Amino acid sequence: MEPLLEVDQLRVRFRTKGSVKALLEKDDDPFIDGVMGVSFTIHPGQTFGLVGESGSGKTTLARAVMGLVPVHSGAIRFNGKNLIGLNRGQIKPFRRDIAMMFQDPAGSLSPRLKIRSLLAEPFRIHNRMPDNLPDEIARLLKMVNLSPAMGDLYPHQLSGGQARRVGVARALALSPKLIIADEPTAGLDVSVQGEILNLMARLQDELGVSFLIITHNLAVVRHVSDHAAIMYLGRFLEQGPTQTVFHHMQHPYTQALLSAHASPDPDAVHHRIAIFGEIPSLFSRPRGCEFHTRCPRVRDVCRERFPKAADQEKAHQYFCHFPLSESLQ
Amino acid sequence: MTQPVLDISNLCVNYQTPKGTVQALRHIHLQVPPAKVVGLVGESGCGKSTLISAVIRLMAENAHVAAGKIRFMGLDMQGFSASELRGIRGRDISMVFQDPMTALNPVLTIGRQMVDIQYRDGLSRKKKRERAARMLERVGISDGLSRLDNYPHQFSGGMRQRITIAMALLVQPKLLIADEPTTALDATLEVQIIRLLKDLQTDFQCAILFISHHLNVIAELCDYVGVMYAGELVEKGTVRDIFHRPGHPYTRSLLECDPSVIEEPTRFLPTIPGDIPSLIDLPKGCIFQDRCAHVMTVCRKTPPPAVHLGDHHTAACHFLEE
Ligand SMILES: Nc1ncnc2c1ncn2[C@@H]1O[C@H](COP(=O)(O)OP(=O)(O)O)[C@@H](O)[C@H]1O
Ligand SMILES: Nc1ncnc2c1ncn2[C@@H]1O[C@H](COP(=O)(O)OP(=O)(O)O)[C@@H](O)[C@H]1O
Ligand code: SF4
Ligand code: SF4
Ligand SMILES: [Mg+2]
Ligand SMILES: [Mg+2]
Numbered sequence: 107m108e109p110l111l112e113v114d115q116l117r118v119r120f121r122t123k124g125s126v127k128a129l130l131e132k133d134d135d136p137f138i139d140g141v142m143g144v145s146f147t148i149h150p151g152q153t154f155g156l157v158g159e160s161g162s163g164k165t166t167l168a169r170a171v172m173g174l175v176p177v178h179s180g181a182i183r184f185n186g187k188n189l190i191g192l193n194r195g196q197i198k199p200f201r202r203d204i205a206m207m208f209q210d211p212a213g214s215l216s217p218r219l220k221i222r223s224l225l226a227e228p229f230r231i232h233n234r235m236p237d238n239l240p241d242e243i244a245r246l247l248k249m250v251n252l253s254p255a256m257g258d259l260y261p262h263q264l265s266g267g268q269a270r271r272v273g274v275a276r277a278l279a280l281s282p283k284l285i286i287a288d289e290p291t292a293g294l295d296v297s298v299q300g301e302i303l304n305l306m307a308r309l310q311d312e313l314g315v316s317f318l319i320i321t322h323n324l325a326v327v328r329h330v331s332d333h334a335a336i337m338y339l340g341r342f343l344e345q346g347p348t349q350t351v352f353h354h355m356q357h358p359y360t361q362a363l364l365s366a367h368a369s370p371d372p373d374a375v376h377h378r379i380a381i382f383g384e385i386p387s388l389f390s391r392p393r394g395c396e397f398h399t400r401c402p403r404v405r406d407v408c409r410e411r412f413p414k415a416a417d418q419e420k421a422h423q424y425f426c427h428f429p430l431s432e433s434l435q
Numbered sequence: 436m437t438q439p440v441l442d443i444s445n446l447c448v449n450y451q452t453p454k455g456t457v458q459a460l461r462h463i464h465l466q467v468p469p470a471k472v473v474g475l476v477g478e479s480g481c482g483k484s485t486l487i488s489a490v491i492r493l494m495a496e497n498a499h500v501a502a503g504k505i506r507f508m509g510l511d512m513q514g515f516s517a518s519e520l521r522g523i524r525g526r527d528i529s530m531v532f533q534d535p536m537t538a539l540n541p542v543l544t545i546g547r548q549m550v551d552i553q554y555r556d557g558l559s560r561k562k563k564r565e566r567a568a569r570m571l572e573r574v575g576i577s578d579g580l581s582r583l584d585n586y587p588h589q590f591s592g593g594m595r596q597r598i599t600i601a602m603a604l605l606v607q608p609k610l611l612i613a614d615e616p617t618t619a620l621d622a623t624l625e626v627q628i629i630r631l632l633k634d635l636q637t638d639f640q641c642a643i644l645f646i647s648h649h650l651n652v653i654a655e656l657c658d659y660v661g662v663m664y665a666g667e668l669v670e671k672g673t674v675r676d677i678f679h680r681p682g683h684p685y686t687r688s689l690l691e692c693d694p695s696v697i698e699e700p701t702r703f704l705p706t707i708p709g710d711i712p713s714l715i716d717l718p719k720g721c722i723f724q725d726r727c728a729h730v731m732t733v734c735r736k737t738p739p740p741a742v743h744l745g746d747h748h749t750a751a752c753h754f755l756e757e
Contacts, residue, residue, distance in 0.1 A: 266479070295648055297478060297692050300706035304702075325695035329697070366622045367626070367695060368626055369654065370651045
């Protein structure tokens with residue numbers, strides 16, 4: 107099957123100083139890398155799970171795919187067509203095909219608008235008013251298991267779970283082929299988290315839509331995604347079929363992330379892989395392998411050179427000089 | 436039995452609102468023994484923060500303790516004057532919040548704040564700074580003495596939370612209350628903070644009341660656990676009672692919902708369908724009836740009794756046996 111989304115060596119840079127200041131300070135590279143050469147593919151009807159600690163660049167990557175931040179280099183192909191370099195008119199039809207569910211729905215839903223108006227917004231923004239808007243809104247509410255009466259409420263009158271449903275309904279409005287969900291269950295209670303994920307899975311079965319789900323909850327990714335990627339300081343350190351990444355992981359960071367989860371068994375003996383300290387800032391990107399400041403397997407070479415991909419062609423990819431399957435002498 | 440540090444009996448708290456009286460806490464019995472960690476777990480809106488605000492007597496203006504007693508070190512909290520309460524809050528009870536900036540002043544250096552908090556101790560300023568620096572290193576911030584001159588914004592979120600923990604412990608409290616202290620942190624930092632709290636608790640031997648909606652964190656840190664639902668403590672017991680032998684249908688469902696305990700990958704996860712009942716218009720009978728898979732007629736008529744399931748273990752359900 108042809109891929110729906112192909113991201114190739116995508117790089118997003120943020121300017122850190124104005125050009126005059128950079129000149130005065132003789133800084134010939136006044137940029138930081140938010141996304142640093144990321145490649146991945148999403149097929150129709152599939153879910154791609156993206157995990158990483160906060161600050162790893164997940165939201166920046168999502169916004170780049172949405173066309174909301176400028177791309178420095180690389181390609182974003184949607185249905186085979188590179189979106190980078192297209193003008194506004196050319197890109198418009200593609201914009202409708204990719205929808206985003208933003209992190210913090212309460213914050214992204216305008217508090218003054220009723221749910222009904224919030225659901226009409228995507229149609230208005232894309233100049234795609236349906237013939238019968240009320241019917242269309244009722245249909246959207248029904249798709250996410252909300253009663254038509256909910257249309258008359260304001261966002262603050264909704265529970266956390268209901269607000270997320272409205273976010274899902276808004277994303278669905280223009281029948282997109284890809285939905286990017288940034289932390290769709292962050293801040294929700296576990297009993298409600300399942301509801302939202304189940305709703306997304308059901309919609310995928312019914313509509314064939316693809317998902318890019320961003321989360322820092324590994325357990326969620328393990329259940330809902332076909333492919334998983336582990337992001338750190340703007341790079342995918344490991345990616346592959348979810349089962350492979352979870353059960354045959356090769357990258358020490360993946361292993362550390364997995365063992366950093368509290369367990370529901372008070373008697374569990376924790377063989378926790380020590381992961382020291384915190385994710386470094388983009389302003390002081392470590393040389394070589396960026397994970398070396400926290401890696402229990404670090405050697406001299408890691409501080410010098412960023413590792414090459416094990417095998418570019420394989421579905422399972424990782425960047426590490428000393429992958430877990432190799433024993434350390 | 437040794438005297439509990441905190442002894443809450445029959446606590447009922449209401450909020451007056453234009454729509455009616457919100458019965459946010461109803462008949463809560465909970466004890467925190469010396470040098471133990473007691474966890475309170477429950478979904479948002481179940482009353483965890485209300486309970487804490489009642490304990491430290493810093494309640495919202497429309498809140499009202501309708502019944503019950505709170506004893507701290509054997510003394511009735513109701514009997515203290517406002518200034519005595521301030522003293523207790525500054526010295527005997529420390530707090531750590533979800534957002535570390537609740538406790539930190541953005542325009543003062545960390546060192547200034549950590550020295551100020553020791554105002555009751557008759558030490559020299561130099562000694563207080565040294566103590567503060569040692570405490571910073573104790574919570575994992577290296578180079579403590581020079582970091583004292585930094586401002587809160589010069590630290591990451593995880594570091595700030597370590598600093599608030601250091602500050603909370605500097606006064607050597609008898610009780611540390613932590614309200615969702617790891618909720619805003621990544622899992623990697625969350626486990627670091629839990630580990631830290633555990634180590635510190637062993638060293639300092641203070642009692643901890645730890646509030647979280649995250650079950651696994653409770654399992655890892657706590658000795659005793661209370662499970663709250665819609666303003667009631669529906670089950671309590673030792674951490675093993677709750678996680679190995681849960682009695683109440685709500686506790687069981689909550690444990691089942693956690694995707695990390697489900698081994699086989701599944702696209703459809705268990706949930707607890709339905710919503711929390713209105714706390715203004717409480718249902719007759721069991722508070723969990725609308726969402727309980729085992730509900731029977733009696734549940735809709737009579738409130739369930741607290742059933743003793745073990746030494747420390749009780750749960751409120753009609754279908755449990757002693
Ligand atoms: N417009 C911007 N200018 C400069 N830095 C930015 C900008 N947007 C994001 N960043 C930085 O990029 C990094 C990654 O952020 P983000 O993509 O939000 O990570 P995540 O979603 O994984 O938490 C952060 O360090 C953030 O401060
Ligand atoms: N000041 C207030 N006025 C009215 N209702 C309140 C107030 N504060 C909290 N509540 C209500 O009391 C209940 C318990 O809230 P809270 O103690 O904050 O729960 P939790 O901390 O477990 O999320 C909720 O239904 C909440 O809406
Ligand atoms: S390259 Fe070296 S430092 Fe980086 S993850 Fe592999 S072993 Fe660790
Ligand atoms: S009393 Fe009835 S409704 Fe309540 S938890 Fe027990 S079985 Fe369920
Ligand atoms: Mg983000
Ligand atoms: Mg709370």
